[in-house]
Amino acid sequence: MPDTPVSLLIVVRHAPHGTSWLREALDLALVGATFGCEVALHFCDEGVMALVEGQGAGALGQKGTAPTIDALSLYDIERLYVDESSLSDRGLDSEALAHEVEFAELAELVREFDRVFTF
Amino acid sequence: MNDGLRYTLLVMGAPYSRQASHSALRFGEALVAANHRLEGVFFYHDGVYNAARLMTPPQDEPRLASRWQALADASGARLMVCVASALKRGLLDAREAERHGVRGETLAPGFELAGLGQLVHATAISDRTLTFA
Numbered sequence: 001m002p003d004t005p006v007s008l009l010i011v012v013r014h015a016p017h018g019t020s021w022l023r024e025a026l027d028l029a030l031v032g033a034t035f036g037c038e039v040a041l042h043f044c045d046e047g048v049m050a051l052v053e054g055q056g057a058g059a060l061g062q063k064g065t066a067p068t069i070d071a072l073s074l075y076d077i078e079r080l081y082v083d084e085s086s087l088s089d090r091g092l093d094s095e096a097l098a099h100e101v102e103f104a105e106l107a108e109l110v111r112e113f114d115r116v117f118t119f
Numbered sequence: 120m121n122d123g124l125r126y127t128l129l130v131m132g133a134p135y136s137r138q139a140s141h142s143a144l145r146f147g148e149a150l151v152a153a154n155h156r157l158e159g160v161f162f163y164h165d166g167v168y169n170a171a172r173l174m175t176p177p178q179d180e181p182r183l184a185s186r187w188q189a190l191a192d193a194s195g196a197r198l199m200v201c202v203a204s205a206l207k208r209g210l211l212d213a214r215e216a217e218r219h220g221v222r223g224e225t226l227a228p229g230f231e232l233a234g235l236g237q238l239v240h241a242t243a244i245s246d247r248t249l250t251f252a
Contacts, residue, residue, distance in 0.1 A: 006243045024164050027203070031235035037243075115242050117129065118250055 009113035012047035025119035044083035123155035199233035
């Protein structure tokens with residue numbers, strides 16, 4: 001690896017369960033953190049549903065993503081950002097979420113991070 | 120002489136069903152023609168199907184696999200296929216096929232199975248990373 005690891009912003013736009021986007025976004029986040037990168041996640045559009053409290057694994061026999069999101073802090077991924085209007089558009093607020101999040105504008109985060117990956 | 124920029128491409132769309140692979144390939148070809156450097160192409164999610172060895176498009180459609188291989192030959196870029204995404208979709212090299220006790224390798228020549236760490240490394244040494252989904 002290069003001497004200075006890059007910082008990674010992982011943007012999640014898709015809901016959990018129906019596709020593998022979220023799982024694959026989380027896999028990249030975990031590997032990035034393992035390689036010493038500073039990693040943050042930004043949830044917007046349908047992606048905010050990934051953080052809603054009380055999710056099971058779903059009916060498709062796939063692994064759920066909620067346990068992985070719970071474990072992010074073990075990998076020093078502490079920064080979870082949410083687009084506030086994506087939440088309010090769906091009749092949700094931060095009380096509905098299983099995790100501590102911060103509201104942030106995507107444009108500001110894109111400026112702050114070295115690399116952005118969108119799922 | 121302009122040294123150009125170093126690029127990594129992330130391809131997540133399936134070939135022939137989405138624009139992603141076609142656009143990524145054309146972008147890769149264009150940046151090499153413009154004297155930029157392509158460090159690597161990483162195939163993730165449904166993008167791994169770009170590495171299907173038996174992909175046989177109709178004669179009048181783009182032959183994506185051979186163009187990826189030509190791009191890799193011309194640029195020195197590595198064609199990296201996420202091993203976790205690939206195996207569950209049936210794309211195995213000879214070693215993985217043997218390890219899992221199944222017959223036949225399905226990964227096209229010129230492509231290699233890789234871990235996500237190699238994507239992180241490629242993006243870290245590149246000036247630009249572009250995602251095609």
